[in-house]
Amino acid sequence: MNAFTSLSKRNIAMFFKDKGMFFTSLITPAILLVLYATFLSNIYRSSFTANLPEGFSLGDSIVNGAVAGQLFSSLIAVSCITVAFCSNFLMVQDKVTGAYKDFSITPLKKSVLSYSYYVAAFLSTLTVTLFACAVCFIYVAIVGWYLSFSDILLIISDVLILTMFGTALSSVVNFFLNTQGQVSAVGAIVSAGYGFICGAYIPISQFSKGLADFVMFLPGTYGTSLIRNHCMSGVFEKMASEGVPQGAITAMRDSIDCNLYFFGTEVQGWVSYAVILGAVALFVGLYVILNLVKKKNK
Amino acid sequence: MSDIISIKNLKKTFGEVVAVDNLSFKVKEGEFFAFLGVNGAGKSTTISIMCGILKKDWGHIEIAGKNIDSDMESVINNIGVVFQSSVLDANLSVRENLFCRASLYGLGKSEAEKRIDELANAFSFKDYMSRAVGKLSGGQRRKIDVARALINNPKILILDEPTTGLDPMTRKTLWSVIDGYRNKRNMTVFLTTHYMEEASGADYVVIIDDGKIAAEGTPLQLKNAYTGDFISLYNIQEKTLKEKNIKYEKYGSALRVFVKNTAEARDLIFKYPELFTDFEIIKGGMDDVFLNVTGKKLSGGNQ
Numbered sequence: 001m002n003a004f005t006s007l008s009k010r011n012i013a014m015f016f017k018d019k020g021m022f023f024t025s026l027i028t029p030a031i032l033l034v035l036y037a038t039f040l041s042n043i044y045r046s047s048f049t050a051n052l053p054e055g056f057s058l059g060d061s062i063v064n065g066a067v068a069g070q071l072f073s074s075l076i077a078v079s080c081i082t083v084a085f086c087s088n089f090l091m092v093q094d095k096v097t098g099a100y101k102d103f104s105i106t107p108l109k110k111s112v113l114s115y116s117y118y119v120a121a122f123l124s125t126l127t128v129t130l131f132a133c134a135v136c137f138i139y140v141a142i143v144g145w146y147l148s149f150s151d152i153l154l155i156i157s158d159v160l161i162l163t164m165f166g167t168a169l170s171s172v173v174n175f176f177l178n179t180q181g182q183v184s185a186v187g188a189i190v191s192a193g194y195g196f197i198c199g200a201y202i203p204i205s206q207f208s209k210g211l212a213d214f215v216m217f218l219p220g221t222y223g224t225s226l227i228r229n230h231c232m233s234g235v236f237e238k239m240a241s242e243g244v245p246q247g248a249i250t251a252m253r254d255s256i257d258c259n260l261y262f263f264g265t266e267v268q269g270w271v272s273y274a275v276i277l278g279a280v281a282l283f284v285g286l287y288v289i290l291n292l293v294k295k296k297n298k
Numbered sequence: 299m300s301d302i303i304s305i306k307n308l309k310k311t312f313g314e315v316v317a318v319d320n321l322s323f324k325v326k327e328g329e330f331f332a333f334l335g336v337n338g339a340g341k342s343t344t345i346s347i348m349c350g351i352l353k354k355d356w357g358h359i360e361i362a363g364k365n366i367d368s369d370m371e372s373v374i375n376n377i378g379v380v381f382q383s384s385v386l387d388a389n390l391s392v393r394e395n396l397f398c399r400a401s402l403y404g405l406g407k408s409e410a411e412k413r414i415d416e417l418a419n420a421f422s423f424k425d426y427m428s429r430a431v432g433k434l435s436g437g438q439r440r441k442i443d444v445a446r447a448l449i450n451n452p453k454i455l456i457l458d459e460p461t462t463g464l465d466p467m468t469r470k471t472l473w474s475v476i477d478g479y480r481n482k483r484n485m486t487v488f489l490t491t492h493y494m495e496e497a498s499g500a501d502y503v504v505i506i507d508d509g510k511i512a513a514e515g516t517p518l519q520l521k522n523a524y525t526g527d528f529i530s531l532y533n534i535q536e537k538t539l540k541e542k543n544i545k546y547e548k549y550g551s552a553l554r555v556f557v558k559n560t561a562e563a564r565d566l567i568f569k570y571p572e573l574f575t576d577f578e579i580i581k582g583g584m585d586d587v588f589l590n591v592t593g594k595k596l597s598g599g600n601q
Contacts, residue, residue, distance in 0.1 A: 006401035010390065017389040017430075098385035105349045105379050106402035106450075107371050 004112050004119075011120030015087045025086030028078045028191045029132065035201060036071055044070045044256075047203070051251040058242065065144025066235045070256055072136040073228035074200035076129060076159060081198070081220060083128045084166030085174070085190045088121040092177040114291045118284075122167040129159050146234030158227040165223055165276055168283030175290050198224045199257045206255075216262050219279035222272040229258045229269070299326040301360075302454060302486050303348070308357035310343055310509075317343040319509035321357070325502070327453075328484040332491065332500035334588060340509040341490040342382070345458055349379055362453050375403070378447030379456045384439050388432030392423060392442050395431055396449060403450040417445040421475055437468030444476060454486045461493060469493070494584035503584075505591050513591040517584060524590040525582025527563050529555045532576040542570060 015021055044067045094100040103113055177183055195201040198220040204212050215221050236249050253259045260267040303325035310318040318340040325331045335341045346352040348359060350370045359366045362376040386395045400410035418424040421441045431439060440460060447455055461469040480487055497503055504514045513520060530552040539546050539553060546553045557563045567574050
């Protein structure tokens with residue numbers, strides 16, 4: 001069997017068989033669900049109803065569909081990153097357990113090992129996030145379905161792009177880690193912090209101006225916005241058809257980061273794609289360079 | 299026998315610390331070679347350099363006729379390493395682990411399966427091929443570690459303290475398996491250990507201390523050079539020895555007399571035959587050699 005395929009299979013099996021690693025990767029989505037069950041759903045709900053013209057009301061199905069769409073997008077936006085980090089921690093654990101040393105005394109090229117980590121982390125993350133996506137689709141179908149077929153395809157493509165981004169980012173960060181302590185520290189920071197800075201827990205529109213401007217420099221923000229747009233475009237179209245004024249819809253889209261503003265200028269959809277894909281290319285390139293430099297200095 | 303490992307003037311430093319200091323030795327093909335030293339003496343550093351895990355500062359290493367600087371890939375194909383602790387994936391089964399490692403040497407599926415079955419028969423682990431490595435006993439796991447080191451059919455098996463932490467029975471079983479395999483294949487075994495009785499079975503021993511060779515030779519040569527013989531006398535009164543001015547120590551039910559060598563023991567028997575009604579003469583062990591050479595004591599994995 002080809003060494004790359006064999007290693008990738010091994011890395012994927014290691015992630016799914018290591019219950020600690022697997023369940024740790026689900027902490028952030030779990031936190032989000034707890035927050036949603038306790039108070040976030042009310043915040044989400046009020047962010048829609050507050051922007052409706054006075055005396056205007058919407059059916060439960062539309063509001064529920066909008067709230068579910070926001071939860072859906074938040075959940076997937078954080079999962080693509082945190083699951084990628086956790087599955088990619090294997091490259092550090094291999095250093096800790098000595099497996100990396102074992103690989104070093106074989107004719108295996110270091111580049112093959114590095115790429116196997118990337119591909120395995122990508123596929124493991126994609127498996128989890130697509131499964132989460134399927135669960136979310138079912139939930140949305142139950143509470144209020146307004147998604148078109150193209151929305152579904154766009155959401156799946158967002159998951160692919162965000163998973164690539166999460167894998168590339170985690171590959172670069174994890175490259176520098178060598179101990180279990182460092183893994184725990186980075187894992188805790190990413191799990192606790194990423195949901196906030198990408199606008200998954202609280203919309204960026206509710207941040208202070210300085211913080212809101214800062215997070216606009218982070219590529220993950222654009223990924224969250226893309227998936228949110230695709231999760232909610234059907235709901236907003238339905239609202240428009242129900243007679244909700246365009247101004248009110250724009251206010252709603254602003255309040256939940258469907259519309260992003262970079263120092264006051266609205267960010268177009270293609271720009272969001274360019275930023276997130278550019279970030280993927282940048283981090284993958286960086287990962288390749290880091291591995292080349294490491295090989296040279298060995 | 300030709301030299302399969304040749305190390306000349308090897309030097310490695312970590313900052314101010316000199317881990318390996320101008321080390322030179324040779325290992326013959328098919329030999330059981332023991333490389334001894336306390337923790338931090340430079341054993342693992344030397345092994346890491348031989349395997350290409352660490353870069354040397356100075357020196358020349360040839361393994362199986364290949365220079366490690368110019369042809370590390372050939373060198374790597376000729377060695378198998380059992381590390382101090384198991385480096386296999388605890389959550390994966392024995393078969394998955396061995397299969398994955400086999401693929402890293404370019405073995406195809408059928409070739410790998412054949413090799414794994416061969417090793418499973420040789421090491422008798424067919425019964426737990428599907429069990430996760432993390433769920434095996436210490437002895438079973440060590441067997442798999444050795445099987446993994448042999449997956450590429452290497453000419454040299456490097457064992458870095460392979461039996462540390464194992465009970466005597468498991469150690470014995472493991473050694474019988476390794477010895478059987480070695481004899482059948484004329485494989486060279488390069489061993490580092492803290493158990494001196496394991497080293498006493500070696501063809502050649504090198505003792506290093508602070509990165510330098512402190513002594514080398516066959517176990518017999520080392521015992522003759524660095525330790526003496528012990529005569530245990532039974533059913534003898536202490537005052538009898540005192541009267542004859544013979545130095546002794548109490549050793550269980552016996553009185554033990556130290557002599558420099560077997561010739562001195564023989565002279566003592568001829569001089570005082572009345573003392574030797576019930577006695578035994580035992581050569582000093584490798585523990586004594588090690589203690590006398592380095593001034594440091596090794597015992598069961600702990601210094």
